[in-house]
Amino acid sequence: MSWADWDYASEGAYFVTICTKHREHYFGEIVNDEMQYSELGLIAVREWIESAALRPDMELDMGCFQVMPNHIHGIVVIDRL
Secondary structure, three states: OOOOOOOOOOOEEEEEEEOOHHHHOEEEEEEEEEEEOOHHHHHHHHHHHHHHOOOEEEEEEOOOEEEEEEEEEEEEEEEEO
């Protein structure tokens, strides 16, 4: 099976990266080696945390994640109910 044929709703752990358009710094800035979230950055954090509630048909663990100025890295674990 090729990755193009993979069912990404299948059980498993997935490393996800989501980038902003043109890599614009919508989510905040790094100041003194610490992420300072913008209003959109705080929304991104909240929505990542609340994402599992959007899919009650799956057991989602939204795992660890990091919101950066222009992208988000995270681990999503999917278990079927």
